[in-house]
Amino acid sequence: MNNKNFYITTTLPYVNAEPHIGHALEFVQADVLARYFRKKLGKENVFFNVGTDEHGLKIWRKAKEEGFEINDFVNKYANRFKDFCKLFFVSYDNFYRTSDPKHIESAKEFWRVCSENGDIYKKRYSGKYCVGCERFVTEKELIDGKCPEHGVAPEERNEENYFFRLSNYKEKLLEWLEKNPEVLKPSQKRDELKRIIQEIEDISISRLKENLPWGIEVPNDPEHVFYVWFDALTNYVNAVGFGEDKNKLEKWWPGVQIFGPDNLRFQGVIWQGMLASAGLKHSAKLLEHGMVLGADGRKMSKTLGNVISPFDQEQKFGAEVVRFYLLSGISTFSDSAYKEDDLLNLYNSRLANNFGNLLNRVIHLSNEKEVEINNEGALEENFKYEVDSRVSEIKSLFEDFEIALVSEKIDELANFGNKYITEKEPWKKEVTKDQCTNILNNLSYLLKKVIELYEPIIPESTQKALIALEKRERIILFKKI
């Protein structure tokens, strides 16, 4: 990424379950940024990657349990995620699948490069292995002999594994973070990242193929397969030409990575170490979004019965309303409770009453008064200045990835329009046609800006709004719920 190009990628969800509301948050946040930068830099200068992580023991076992051929199983979920993207207007440029033969080649190439740089070695390892975590766990981590995360007793394993010399990069990563304090957002997480780096140890990056047939074979050692994380993480550069097209890679990498709180160690440390080993630049930006909590402010769980399904929400309110709420009502960088009441309040207040209503007022008045609108020549300087300065403030918030703040400021801009029209009272008989022309053109200009700024957030409605404004057709864009 540089000033001319913008590359953003989500994490790749693991395909052992249905898409949930957290995936929706991450995908939709990334989508907003991709859409914003497409408008700013041009479509050809933005690359938005999403996809699915399809290897690993959990998936292998789940497929068997459900009586699926492994390929059918992962295809089913990959398609599920594709449908999910379509449903929520996630405009990806690339849907990356780690079962794709191209990925397999690129991941192997990544391994070779790290290996040539002396960062991969083989070591006999014995210990307790948690299938859920897909890693060896230490005695210290266990509670009552069980993995605290998955509640199952780990399996005894004694095997030879390949290790990645992450410890080689400890000092370099600390230095990188020190020199680039702005790389991680939100900044409050910086200390946590630093601590994780300080605790770096070499990591196991392979499994025996006899235990795990569903993985990528290690180059020149077919008895071993990649540990799923090592394979999956490479997608971020593979998607933009690693091991295949140097110019392409040069154009896009380093990129912006968006991920959830449980992923900081992987995106912020392991992956950065891998990049360094492969001689690639560190990520340009790490955006850690928050958790979507249940309506009660607690983490969603089946037992608590507070799980919110993105599909149910879509059925109930429509995709754009859900999108709008995820982006505006849910904090961009911290945990937030998902409450339907808040969703309704925010939708009614900001979209129906403020933006939608203003749009309708202006269109209606321009027809009543027979005044041409959408004419920038009839704009008042002061008004334009006010609107433009708000617009540039909002754009800089976009570029600082502050999506919820962006949404709030757009709302304020629309509200400024409602105040203005109330103050000017263009419906009054005493207002001359010239005055009315000025007032309504000021407002149509403001509305165009609001529409343009809202476009990344609610792409479909803004399209309709623009058409209505241009054709001066009355429209109930957002029906009050």
Next chain:
RNA sequence: CGCGGGGUAGAGCAGUGGAAGCUCGUUAGGCUCAUAACCUAAAGGUCGUCGGUUCGAGUCCGACCCCCGCAACCA
């Protein structure tokens, strides 16, 4: 002393050193072009507690109290 996140108006949240803000709700008024929408005003906050740094702290430091997550469908 396990690790981490958080405590800001009735509710939900924003606010990383310089006049306490947003949405909803409540009360009173205005307007009537508009989706019973819009505008104005008011009420409502010791920014968890105590101490410290500073000309100045919700914002930095220390101690303490309380809530939440680390069990899942894991972002």
